[in-house]
Amino acid sequence: MATSIKRREPFRWRSLAIGLAFISPAVVGMILFAIWPIVQSLYYSFTDFNVLQSPYWVGWENYRELLDDRVYGIALRNTFYMVLLGLPIHLLFDFLMALLLNTKIRGLSLYRTIFYLPSITPVVASTVVWLWLFNGQYGALNALLHLFGQAPIGWLTNPAWTKPSLIFMGAWFGGNTILIFLAGLRDVPASLLESADLDGANALQKTWHITLPMMSPVIFYTLIVSVIGYFQYFTEAWVLSSTREGAAGGPLNSMLFYAMYLYQNAFQQFKMGYASAQAWILFAMVLIATAILFRTSGWVYYRSED
Amino acid sequence: MKAMEQIAIPAHTAPAPAWWQSFTTGDRLTKVVAYLICTVVGIGYLFPLYWMLTTALKTDVEIFQFPPTLLPAMPQWQNFLASTTYIPFWLYMWNTVVICGLTIIGTVVSCALIAYGFARVRWPGRDLVFMIYLSTIMLPAQVTMIPLYIIFRQIGWYGTMLPLVVPAFFGNALYVFLLRQFLMTIPNELSDAARIDGAGELGIFWRIMVPLLTPALSTVALFTFVGAYRDYLGPLIYLTDQSQWTISLGLKMFQNMYGAQWQLMMAASALTMIPTVVLFFLTQRTFIEGIALTGIKG
Numbered sequence: 197m198a199t200s201i202k203r204r205e206p207f208r209w210r211s212l213a214i215g216l217a218f219i220s221p222a223v224v225g226m227i228l229f230a231i232w233p234i235v236q237s238l239y240y241s242f243t244d245f246n247v248l249q250s251p252y253w254v255g256w257e258n259y260r261e262l263l264d265d266r267v268y269g270i271a272l273r274n275t276f277y278m279v280l281l282g283l284p285i286h287l288l289f290d291f292l293m294a295l296l297l298n299t300k301i302r303g304l305s306l307y308r309t310i311f312y313l314p315s316i317t318p319v320v321a322s323t324v325v326w327l328w329l330f331n332g333q334y335g336a337l338n339a340l341l342h343l344f345g346q347a348p349i350g351w352l353t354n355p356a357w358t359k360p361s362l363i364f365m366g367a368w369f370g371g372n373t374i375l376i377f378l379a380g381l382r383d384v385p386a387s388l389l390e391s392a393d394l395d396g397a398n399a400l401q402k403t404w405h406i407t408l409p410m411m412s413p414v415i416f417y418t419l420i421v422s423v424i425g426y427f428q429y430f431t432e433a434w435v436l437s438s439t440r441e442g443a444a445g446g447p448l449n450s451m452l453f454y455a456m457y458l459y460q461n462a463f464q465q466f467k468m469g470y471a472s473a474q475a476w477i478l479f480a481m482v483l484i485a486t487a488i489l490f491r492t493s494g495w496v497y498y499r500s501e502d
Numbered sequence: 503m504k505a506m507e508q509i510a511i512p513a514h515t516a517p518a519p520a521w522w523q524s525f526t527t528g529d530r531l532t533k534v535v536a537y538l539i540c541t542v543v544g545i546g547y548l549f550p551l552y553w554m555l556t557t558a559l560k561t562d563v564e565i566f567q568f569p570p571t572l573l574p575a576m577p578q579w580q581n582f583l584a585s586t587t588y589i590p591f592w593l594y595m596w597n598t599v600v601i602c603g604l605t606i607i608g609t610v611v612s613c614a615l616i617a618y619g620f621a622r623v624r625w626p627g628r629d630l631v632f633m634i635y636l637s638t639i640m641l642p643a644q645v646t647m648i649p650l651y652i653i654f655r656q657i658g659w660y661g662t663m664l665p666l667v668v669p670a671f672f673g674n675a676l677y678v679f680l681l682r683q684f685l686m687t688i689p690n691e692l693s694d695a696a697r698i699d700g701a702g703e704l705g706i707f708w709r710i711m712v713p714l715l716t717p718a719l720s721t722v723a724l725f726t727f728v729g730a731y732r733d734y735l736g737p738l739i740y741l742t743d744q745s746q747w748t749i750s751l752g753l754k755m756f757q758n759m760y761g762a763q764w765q766l767m768m769a770a771s772a773l774t775m776i777p778t779v780v781l782f783f784l785t786q787r788t789f790i791e792g793i794a795l796t797g798i799k800g
Contacts, residue, residue: 214703215628216625218619219620221672222678237648247652293540299536309783313782318774319750321753324767325554328767328768334570336570339569368547376794428644430735435734463739471648478644482642
């Protein structure tokens, strides 16, 4: 790129037209599937809207109602539980696994395959398997506990256990992140690690002083993407907690997450205005979380390319 | 290397015991420990898949034995066949394949064009528009879900696969980003030479860039497939008619039927996983490189 010939741009308008022509699907897509729906959603959030009748303006009523909605509070708390506890546990686990895989162990591609497989299998198919593993009476996990003389656990029936169960299961879906971290670890310059070796640094010191700073952009990227993703946590909990009657959320709503409650309000009760208000609060939370992450990103070390 | 100066390594550390030194200076013991942990976790990772298969081969009596048997007394291979008739498995599979196929076509074509416009054509305001476009990745689906549902209902697409497929033809910011990274590395001389020979932008795109971009495009196609194949929320919202359901919706149906046929549910889950697993083994390199690209260059 550096050697490209500097020439004057005589056809500025022409190149603008060509450029816009190429990206026109993106422009149309952005307007149709992002900008317009965002605005529309904001409007709906101030209305009473059940799809069949046209929206009726109610001002801040939906937002006020959310303040008194006990179930909404539960969904909010459960979601924060997942973002503040589940996510750090998962990222730490994924990072440790990537570190271990990076010790140049033999059979790396086999391990890589094993860790990655759950990430590409359809979520419903694999969650259904966990539904069976978690089964209180006949499940394999309680059988394992039985083997060690332990009492069975109500993985999905005891409200105190449901979220830890979800976090436990979530570790199984970490393969994608493990591989992202592993690829990042391979990008850490070997020369730095070797010179640290010469200086007599041990593995922990090397990890702390070289690997982590070098990895920080990858960690930061993963953190941002994960925070946004965990705020939208849906399918796993939906499949694990839904009943024959069509309800979802698990015992005492202990598995009711933000996106689930929003879905129920929007598509089962058709309270579109109310659900839109929830969507906007979610949007605000995601924006604030991202802003906080960027504001506190002083620990991220960008190595200069040249 | 500028980075060297910033990394402070303590010069004086207390002499550590020999075993600790051999452990921490990264030789055999580290490797053994790494092996051990990876193997244990690996077995843990494989266990659910093993349990799925072994349950799929049991009878409806054996699955309710406690403690459960590790292997089926008599492998019930016909369970796999039974699971495909218990729910209209092949119909759902076909619906899923159609949606995946159209989504892949739409995504690959649109993303290649968009990425070219962002990477190879110089136009005023390009980088600003690209930043805005890229920021749409962070937009939670919940925000746009309801207005899109309303509009799709109004134009009569509700209950069809169109809401799942048509948006793919308008690009995907993450994949555009990935392709753009690729296109930026192609030297300008190639396209300049073609331009001198009188090739138009579309000609350069089609005859020079697309062939060079093929590996990246296959990565995009692969990820798009996995994404569409795994999707649950989209079909859940839009596919109201059971005859149009995808396999994920179909699997979920098992749960709602009376008398949990766990062995059939596991058999159907296993069958559903086969395409992605086979695809992964066939295209492992593309996958691994793609993951590295999505994660790192961010």
